[in-house]
Amino acid sequence: QVHSLQELRRSASLATKVFVQRDYSDGTTCQFQTKFPPELESRIERQLFEETVKTLNGFYAEAEKIGGSSYLEGCLACATAYFIFLCMETHYEKVLKKISKYIQDQNEKIYAPRGLLLTDPLERGMRVIEISIYEDRCSSGSSSSGSSSSSSGGGAG
């Protein structure tokens, strides 16, 4: 079954959510783990998912890059006692806009047709990439939501 982004909310019901956690091995810079979550095994190709995460990681690395332009921005801001932030958008904010567009793009093209939805990490405090897995209300939703709840209930039992 192929869904569009708008249809997803209407006709599909939320089955479960998968969270891709942060990867702190490089320090405090914002990077996400590229490990493929097992719940997505049947929903999306591994390579597509990994590419999405790697691209996002690349964006965040670009935003947090310490180099010539960030120094310039920092020194200029300091010289104006940071009043310049009232009227200027920082480099980080510009990259975040790019990220948001990219995620929307990915959702429309790749994830929504597979019944998945990516949430921008910014809305989750940059802690996780939340992937919502939807099931069709009318189709065999009961069986797959049954399996997902059993996998989630197994650990809690």
Next chain:
Amino acid sequence: MTPGGGSGPMKDCEYSQISTHSSSSPMESPHKKKKSVPKRKWEVFPGRNKFFCNGRIMMARQTGVFYLTLVLILVTSGLFFAFDCPYLSEKITPAIPAIGGILFFFVMGTLLRTSFSDPGVLPRATPDEAADLERQIDIANGSSSGGYRPPPRTKEVIINGQTVKLKYCFTCKIFRPPRASHCSLCDNCVERFDHHCPWVGNCVGKRNYRFFYMFILSLSFLTVFIFAFVITHVILRSQQTGFLNALKDSPASVLEAVVCFFSVWSIVGLSGFHTYLISSNQTTNEDIKGSWSNKRGKENYNPYSYGNIFTNCCAALCGPLSPSLIDRRGFIQPDTPQLAGPSNGITMYGATQSQSNMAAATPLLQSEPSITSEELTLPGKTSISGPCATLTLGQPTPPSSMPNLTSDSGLTDIIPLKEEHDGHQFLTPEEAPSPPGMLPSGSPITHSHTMHVLSLASQDSLHEDSVRGLVKLSSV
């Protein structure tokens, strides 16, 4: 019905509220909420912060010392410009008030930036995230190990070859990123937490550290500047009219000299200390705990340092400024999950159906905050003075100033805020309880708890399915 988004005082809304649009909960009717004006996220922020200008400004709860700082700086500088500068600009050079003016401008700008901006607060986990983490922890620990107390929750990561332990924050329901810490005064996890500074009335963390550093640096220069030129002024005058007459002619100079003399030691000292911290890329928190000191072991080193002083300084001061993660002025979407639960069992979000289930499930979690000393979330502003004293003494802040402020500013803070922010939901017992107009004078915490839960029930709009899933997971 007041039209404004929480700006006007709500006088009689609790009587007129029979909303016809949503009948999901019978508990909505006693609640004073307006029909269709969407709330901004700062109004339901779970931490202990104060917001002004409709969410643009964010400060800690206790701001008394911040006002003192402002007054000291403004009065001293004002006296300097009014009484010393005319004489000095005439006698020596008009560059003196000009430079003084620039320094003053810099000090005020950085002070206000430090005090009003988000220090890097980490938003609390959504219920789904929290449940997912709980599940993973349970799997990792192999089901609940005996007894009521769950095992301590830590994760280890290797950063640049150094093993770093990530702790689980019971209040925010997240694993804290490296260098983050939970501020008990503000009840928030803050990224790259340095310390909570009462002088600026805010935490100092990742997002406002550079403002703080520039503030104390420029304040050092300003203090030294004023001190030096006040002395010069008095000396020059004494050469003309004698020392005592000079003091009589400009009494303001005496006051300025005294203030500057006492400030200069602490502020210059603090600037020096933070210069050292920046050059070694450490936070005050890490330095005090000795996290990266050689005394812990030869293998212990700071994994975040870039190796040389110059890069460390540049990274701290001129690096990119990350955005605020809490989106204070955003509107609450009807279908986004609200933030996860109880700090100490009293502040709770949750659908009305799941209230009882979550209440049943959370006793486990409620007992936890009392275990870890840094998760002190019992607010000190009720009539109980015991917790107040213990809360404040544990902080690296001047203890003498804190207890006075908490008891004095407690009630005075509550009253005006209740009148200004009708829709402003404080999520701590001393302020949550009642519709406006009712003073919480000595109301027991349980009473405020039930009122608080009732008033929050209608705000929640968790997606139905995810709520059910959450209830299943949390009712373990």
